[in-house]
Amino acid sequence: MCDTHDHQKTNPGLGEYPAFDECVRFHGHACPGLATGYRAAVAAMQALGVKRPYDEELVAVAETDACGVDAIQMVTGCTAGKGNLVIRDYGKHVFTFISRDSGRAIRILVREQDNPERSVMDDLRKKVFSGTATPNEQSRFHALMHAATDRVLSLPQHEIVEVREVQASPPKKARIFASVACSCCGEPVADAKTRMIDEKQVCIPCADTLARKIRTAER
Numbered sequence: 275m276c277d278t279h280d281h282q283k284t285n286p287g288l289g290e291y292p293a294f295d296e297c298v299r300f301h302g303h304a305c306p307g308l309a310t311g312y313r314a315a316v317a318a319m320q321a322l323g324v325k326r327p328y329d330e331e332l333v334a335v336a337e338t339d340a341c342g343v344d345a346i347q348m349v350t351g352c353t354a355g356k357g358n359l360v361i362r363d364y365g366k367h368v369f370t371f372i373s374r375d376s377g378r379a380i381r382i383l384v385r386e387q388d389n390p391e392r393s394v395m396d397d398l399r400k401k402v403f404s405g406t407a408t409p410n411e412q413s414r415f416h417a418l419m420h421a422a423t424d425r426v427l428s429l430p431q432h433e434i435v436e437v438r439e440v441q442a443s444p445p446k447k448a449r450i451f452a453s454v455a456c457s458c459c460g461e462p463v464a465d466a467k468t469r470m471i472d473e474k475q476v477c478i479p480c481a482d483t484l485a486r487k488i489r490t491a492e493r
């Protein structure tokens with residue numbers, strides 16, 4: 275999650291891949307995290323020699339759920355909805371891309387950036403998000419964020435990411451589940467995602483509520 279406002283600078287993008295601006299429109303603002311995801315996605319596509327796929331032949335595994343994931347979805351076509359984007363939030367800026375076609379896998383590690391302004395930015399961020407920043411501090415914060423975003427977009431690729439060929443097999447393809455009605459709320463729910471509570475097949479939120487009630491009753 276992050277924290278800057280739109281910036282209007284245009285970026286032409288890299289070759290045949292969607293431009294950074296398209297990612298900004300999708301994500302809602304420009305930020306260093308989004309820019310990093312953009313560089314990671316383009317590096318992976320180039321390493322695998324693929325253009326944007328419209329099917330499930332490319333699979334991405336993201337080890338973070340931060341801003342960069344939106345650029346990954348935009349550039350690679352690996353999306354949460356298609357099931358070829360898997361988020362395993364280990365809090366690491368690492369993305370693995372697996373081509374089902376070639377069987378090749380690329381692991382992208384985002385390098386830690388030297389940013390002499392980081393502590394200033396962190397202090398300003400706290401003020402901006404607690405609503406205590408002066409107008410001057412706000413514009414200073416946004417200027418620093420924009421500069422950091424532009425830096426990520428303009429540095430040579432090897433300074434931003436490390437690209438490694440690895441052995442990895444893709445997670446299983448998205449399965450189609452049969453739909454059943456939850457015995458508690460009546461809403462349709464995928465069969466495989468239901469829980470049995472008191473011999474009733476219920477959805478996960480209802481299962482949680484029932485489990486809470488049972489615990490309270492036992493007290």
Ligand SMILES: [Zn+2]
Pocket residue numbers: 275276277278301303304305307308341
């Ligand atoms: Zn962001």
Ligand SMILES: [Zn+2]
Pocket residue numbers: 456457458459460461476477478479480481
């Ligand atoms: Zn339910």
